[in-house]
């Protein structure tokens with residue numbers, strides 16, 4: 554039995570916060586605004602996992618009105634979501650992600666991000682793909698107002 558899920562998230566740039574994408578701290582002049590650490594990529598992966606098992610979204614599981622998630626490490630949120638996936642008896646086939654950012658250049662960090670996601674999903678790095686694209690200076694990402702991320706997850710139950 555296969556199940557597929559997709560996730561999409563956006564966070565706005567702000568001064569004075571660290572930039573954390575895919576669980577990796579990326580040296581940059583701005584960070585992302587959010588109730589949690591605003592890890593836009595791990596949020597998209599978590600939503601894709603929740604979508605695949607028909608379990609809603611991260612806002613339902615980790616409300617942004619709950620102070621326990623203030624500045625939360627999104628890696629811990631994704632670990633919790635992965636626990637729900639495992640509880641339903643699924644394992645990862647593969648996950649494919651896209652970071653949509655005019656800047657910073659993500660290429661130097663992609664391997665580390667893949668390894669982190671593989672670790673969080675208790676899978677091999679060969680099951681994880683992470684891409685980045687600009688939007689050719691168009692739209693809110695092109696104006697460097699924020700970063701968006703998308704993820705598609707395929708799960709399998711033997």
Ligand SMILES: Nc1ccn([C@@H]2O[C@H](COP(=O)(O)O)[C@@H](O)[C@H]2O)c(=O)n1
Pocket residue numbers: 653654655656657658659660661684685686687688689
């Ligand atoms: N933030 C980004 C955006 C893109 N890349 C890499 O550059 C390639 C070309 O991007 P285009 O938007 O011009 O297609 C892209 O395929 C990525 O490899 C990046 O590292 N960081």
Ligand SMILES: C[C@@]1(CO)OP(=O)(O)OP(=O)(O)OC[C@H]1O
Pocket residue numbers: 562563586587588589590591592596611612613615616617618622623625
């Ligand atoms: C992760 C949560 C919870 O801290 O907060 P944010 O960091 O604001 O992220 P978002 O993607 O807007 O939605 C889920 C939230 O409930």
